[in-house]
Amino acid sequence: MELIEKALAKARAQQEAARQTATSGSAETVMAPADAGPAPEVASFAEEVALADSPGRRTQATLDAIRYVRTRVQGVDQGHWLANRLVAANSTDKVADIFRILRTKVLIPMRENGWQTLAVVGATPAVGKTTIASNLAMSIALDANQSVLLVDADLRRPKVASYFGLNPEIGLGDVLAGSASLESALMNPGIERLVVLPSMGSLQNSTELLSSLRMQELLPELRNRYASRIVIFDLPPLLATGDTLAFLHNFDCALLVVENGRNTAEELLEAKRLLQGTNFIGWVLNKGDPGAVGGYYHYGATG
Numbered sequence: 306m307e308l309i310e311k312a313l314a315k316a317r318a319q320q321e322a323a324r325q326t327a328t329s330g331s332a333e334t335v336m337a338p339a340d341a342g343p344a345p346e347v348a349s350f351a352e353e354v355a356l357a358d359s360p361g362r363r364t365q366a367t368l369d370a371i372r373y374v375r376t377r378v379q380g381v382d383q384g385h386w387l388a389n390r391l392v393a394a395n396s397t398d399k400v401a402d403i404f405r406i407l408r409t410k411v412l413i414p415m416r417e418n419g420w421q422t423l424a425v426v427g428a429t430p431a432v433g434k435t436t437i438a439s440n441l442a443m444s445i446a447l448d449a450n451q452s453v454l455l456v457d458a459d460l461r462r463p464k465v466a467s468y469f470g471l472n473p474e475i476g477l478g479d480v481l482a483g484s485a486s487l488e489s490a491l492m493n494p495g496i497e498r499l500v501v502l503p504s505m506g507s508l509q510n511s512t513e514l515l516s517s518l519r520m521q522e523l524l525p526e527l528r529n530r531y532a533s534r535i536v537i538f539d540l541p542p543l544l545a546t547g548d549t550l551a552f553l554h555n556f557d558c559a560l561l562v563v564e565n566g567r568n569t570a571e572e573l574l575e576a577k578r579l580l581q582g583t584n585f586i587g588w589v590l591n592k593g594d595p596g597a598v599g600g601y602y603h604y605g606a607t608g
């Protein structure tokens with residue numbers, strides 16, 4: 306059977322299962338079929354099928370059961386991930402434990418407050434925003450009941466795809482420019498429940514794109530379309546460009562990445578000031594105490 310037909314058959318089965326779940330009243334998230342594609346290295350296109358229920362009958366359970374739309378599934382390359390400091394999927398790595406703790410600290414306030422969108426920000430370049438956002442996304446996806454969308458919203462210096470070893474043909478910039486659909490840009494890096502919306506190249510009109518009407522439309526679309534999904538945004542440096550400021554208030558909450566010994570007090574105060582309209586859930590001290598596990602991360606929940 307063709308891959309797409311298999312995926313459609315699976316989607317129909319999921320649709321039926323979701324209907325039954327909706328009737329029984331318990332919401333359950335059914336994820337993309339792990340068996341939808343052949344072995345790694347083969348990109349497959351699984352069809353995400355919105356449930357064919359009438360709009361009036363849409364329930365939480367049916368919304369949760371919406372599946373990937375033509376999400377490219379990429380093969381896993383653990384070696385590449387580790388070389389790029391993506392360790393959260395490696396159960397034997399002590400730093401993965403650190404991300405499990407960070408995951409819990411982040412998820413508790415998000416779940417308590419019903420927050421779905423998290424901005425991972427930093428005052429300056431190269432503090433580790435992408436590394437933290439990516440590991441956090443992996444770690445949350447590996448938590449059994451939680452699906453995650455990781456959005457590379459750094460249109461000037463996108464790195465998410467390269468850290469995961471993805472080769473996107475379409476990126477967020479294309480979606481914002483109106484030349485591609487959201488569905489066509491989504492990719493699955495080989496971890497169940499994790500979807501990446503990558504960016505490509507280096508777009509000089511990033512501020513315009515990120516503050517565009519399409520971005521304003523896209524944010525609620527990403528949030529509302531998958532009711533149980535956490536959406537993590539990897540953002541450009543707060544102080545380096547105007548890119549982030551234009552739409553910071555659109556996120557439910559923000560996590561500030563601080564580079565140990567490099568970010569000055571002035572930079573951090575300015576970053577905190579810019580985050581005032583956003584729920585600040587904590588900071589991560591990256592590249593920290595050499596004595597800490599992996600010379601890595603500390604988490605603080607207060608400003």
Ligand SMILES: Nc1ncnc2c1ncn2[C@@H]1O[C@H](COP(=O)(O)OP(=O)(O)OP(=O)(O)O)[C@@H](O)[C@H]1O
Pocket residue numbers: 389390427429430431432433434435436437459462464541542591592593600601602
């Ligand atoms: N804890 C760490 N220890 C050592 N190196 C690290 C650590 N975290 C990240 N790095 C490295 O620092 C570099 C910058 O990391 P990353 O790309 O995550 O930063 P960024 O803040 O997203 O940068 P940019 O502002 O360019 O988007 C990468 O080479 C990354 O592997």
Ligand SMILES: [Mg+2]
Pocket residue numbers: 434435436459462464539
């Ligand atoms: Mg980055």
